[in-house]
Amino acid sequence: MPASQVIERICLEKRHIMKKTLIKMGALFLAGGVALAAQAATPEEDRTAFTNHYKFRFPDVPMEEYPNGAYAIDKIGRENWEAIEEFPPYEPFIDEGQEMWETPFANGKTYKDCFSDGPGIKSQYPRWDKKQGMVITMALAINQCREANGEKALKYKKGPIVPLMSYMAFESRGQITNVVIPEDDPRAMAAYESGKKFYFTRRGQLNFSCATCHVQNTGLKVRTEVLSPSLGHTTHWPVYRSKWGTAGTLHRRFTGCNRNIRAKPMKAQGEQYRNLEYFLTYLSNGLTLNGPGARK
Amino acid sequence: MRTKRLLSVLLLAVTFVAGTGVTLAADAKAENPKAVKAQMEIDKADKARKKAASVESEWTTTGKLIKKAQAALKKGDYDTATRLAKQAGEQGEIAYEQGASQKELRMPSYLKY
Amino acid sequence: MTKKSTRLVPMAGMVILLAGPLQVATVAAAEGASAVAEGKAISFKRSKGNCLACHMIEGGESPGNVGPPLIAMKARYPDKAKLRAQIFDATAFNPDSAMVPFGKHRILTEDEIDKVTEYIWTL
Numbered sequence: 155m156p157a158s159q160v161i162e163r164i165c166l167e168k169r170h171i172m173k174k175t176l177i178k179m180g181a182l183f184l185a186g187g188v189a190l191a192a193q194a195a196t197p198e199e200d201r202t203a204f205t206n207h208y209k210f211r212f213p214d215v216p217m218e219e220y221p222n223g224a225y226a227i228d229k230i231g232r233e234n235w236e237a238i239e240e241f242p243p244y245e246p247f248i249d250e251g252q253e254m255w256e257t258p259f260a261n262g263k264t265y266k267d268c269f270s271d272g273p274g275i276k277s278q279y280p281r282w283d284k285k286q287g288m289v290i291t292m293a294l295a296i297n298q299c300r301e302a303n304g305e306k307a308l309k310y311k312k313g314p315i316v317p318l319m320s321y322m323a324f325e326s327r328g329q330i331t332n333v334v335i336p337e338d339d340p341r342a343m344a345a346y347e348s349g350k351k352f353y354f355t356r357r358g359q360l361n362f363s364c365a366t367c368h369v370q371n372t373g374l375k376v377r378t379e380v381l382s383p384s385l386g387h388t389t390h391w392p393v394y395r396s397k398w399g400t401a402g403t404l405h406r407r408f409t410g411c412n413r414n415i416r417a418k419p420m421k422a423q424g425e426q427y428r429n430l431e432y433f434l435t436y437l438s439n440g441l442t443l444n445g446p447g448a449r450k
Numbered sequence: 451m452r453t454k455r456l457l458s459v460l461l462l463a464v465t466f467v468a469g470t471g472v473t474l475a476a477d478a479k480a481e482n483p484k485a486v487k488a489q490m491e492i493d494k495a496d497k498a499r500k501k502a503a504s505v506e507s508e509w510t511t512t513g514k515l516i517k518k519a520q521a522a523l524k525k526g527d528y529d530t531a532t533r534l535a536k537q538a539g540e541q542g543e544i545a546y547e548q549g550a551s552q553k554e555l556r557m558p559s560y561l562k563y
Numbered sequence: 564m565t566k567k568s569t570r571l572v573p574m575a576g577m578v579i580l581l582a583g584p585l586q587v588a589t590v591a592a593a594e595g596a597s598a599v600a601e602g603k604a605i606s607f608k609r610s611k612g613n614c615l616a617c618h619m620i621e622g623g624e625s626p627g628n629v630g631p632p633l634i635a636m637k638a639r640y641p642d643k644a645k646l647r648a649q650i651f652d653a654t655a656f657n658p659d660s661a662m663v664p665f666g667k668h669r670i671l672t673e674d675e676i677d678k679v680t681e682y683i684w685t686l
Contacts, residue, residue, distance in 0.1 A: 358509055361663060418508040
C-alpha cells in the first residue's frame with residue numbers, strides 16, 4: 155500500500171475514533187463541535203472532505219484517474235477523448251513553446267536564467283511568496299521574469315503564454331502536485347481561505363458557486379455536459395478545448411465558468427483568481443501532473 | 451462712426467444668436483423631464499452596479515442593460531431608457547444583497563467533514 | 564303561428580342564456596391554453612427558463628439530470644402556489660438548492676413565471 159494511502163487510512167480511523175468520543179460527549183456539544191470543525195477546518199481537513207466526497211460518489215474511480223477530469227467518470231466522453239489523444243491537438247503548442255523557451259531575450263538572457271530548474275517546474279507553482287506577500291503562479295512568474303529582462307508581459311488567458319506554458323507543463327509531466335501553505339506566515343493561510351471562500355460563494359444572476367456544480371452535482375449532467383470533480387482540476391493546464399478551437403489557460407477557464415452563470419469574471423491572474431488557484435491546486439495534492447490537456 | 455455702429459450691432463446680433471443657441475440646446479437637455487429622469491435612473495443603476503462589484507458580486511447582465519439604456523437615451527427613447535435603467539438598478543441591488551449576505555463563509559451541507 | 568312564436572321566444576332566450584357562459588368558458592380555455600403554450604416556450608428557451616438544462620421534461624431534447632424529472636406535477640403540487648414558489652425561488656426552501664432562483668433574481672418576470680407554472684402544472 156503506498157504511503158499516501160496508509161496516511162489516509164490512519165486519518166480516517168482517527169476521525170472515526172474522534173466521532174465516537176464526541177457522540178459520548180452529548181448531543182449539544184456534538185452540534186457545537188461539528189459547527190466549529192466546519193468553520194475552522196484545516197486545509198488538510200478540506201482536502202480529506204473533498205476526497206471522501208468523491209470516493210463516496212465514484213467508488214469505482216481510482217484516485218489516479220482524477221487528473222482526467224470528466225473523462226474519469228463519463229464513459230462516452232472518454233471514448234472520444236481517447237481518440238483525440240491519439241493525435242494530440244496541443245502538440246504544436248508544445249513545439250512552439252520550446253522554441254520560445256530557447257530563444258534569448260533582447261538582452262541575451264533566457265528563461266533558464268530565471269528558472270534554473272526549468273523548464274519542468276510546474277509542480278513548484280502556485281506557491282506562497284513571503285517577500286512579495288502573495289501567491290505566485292507559474293504564469294505570473296513567467297511575466298516577472300520577462301519584465302526583469304526588459305520584455306513586455308504576456309497576456310494571461312490566450313496568446314503566446316499558452317505555448318510557453320504548454321511546453322513547461324509537458325516537461326513537468328509525472329511530477330506530483332504539492333502545494334505548501336507555510337505556517338510561518340499567516341497571510342498564506344489567509345490567501346488559501348480567500349480562495350476557499352471564492353469557491354463556495356454563490357455568484358451571478360444564476361446564483362451558483364463553483365461547488366454547486368463541481369461538488370454538489372458532480373457526475374450529473376447540465377444538458378449533455380457531465381460535471382467534473384474539483385480534484386484534478388489543476389493538473390493538466392493549458393488545455394486545448396475544441397470549443398475554443400485553441401489552447402487556453404486555467405484562468406481563462408475560470409473566466410468562462412463565471413460568465414456561464416452570468417457573474418462578472420475577475421481579472422486573470424488578479425488576487426482573487428490566484429488565491430482560487432492556490433486553494434484548488436491544494437485540493438489536488440498528491441495527484442500527478444499531466445498537462446497540457448485536451449477537453450471538449 | 452458708421453462702421454463702429456454697424457460693428458456693435460453685428461456684435462450684438464451675434465451674441466444674441468449664439469446666446470439663444472446655447473440656452474436652446476441646454477433647454478432640450480435639461481428641461482425635458484423624461485430625459486432628466488432617464489439620466490437619473492442610469493446614474494442610480496451604475497451606482498448599484500458598482501456597489502455589487504464592491505462585494506465581488508456583479509452580474510454580467512447589469513452593465514449590458516445600462517449600455518442599452520444609455521443608447522436609448524441618446525436616441526431620445528426616454529421611456530425605454532428609464533425602463534432598462536430601472537431593471538439594471540434592481541439587479542445591482544439584488545446582486546449586492548447576494549454578495550453581502552455571504553460575507554461570512556457558510557459551508558454547504560452536502561460536503562461532510 | 565302565434566302559438567309557435569310565443570313558444571320560440573323563451574327558447575331563444577334560453578339559447579342566449581346558455582351561450583353566454585359557454586362563450587366565456589371557451590375564451591378562458593383558449594387563454595389558458597395559450598398561457599400553457601407560452602409557458603412551454605419560456606421553459607424550453609435557453610436564454611429564459613432553460614429548465615431542460617437540469618430537468619427531464621416530456622418532449623424536451625438533451626435534458627440534464629441535476630434536478631428530478633418534472634412529472635406528475637399536480638400530484639406532487641396539489642397547491643399551485645407552492646409550485647410557483649419553487650420556481651420563483653427554490654433557495655427559500657433549501658438554501659443549498661442548485662436550482663436557479665428565476666423570480667428572485669429577475670431572470671423571468673412575474674408574468675413569465677405565471678405562464679411557466681401553468682405549463683409545468685400540466686406535466
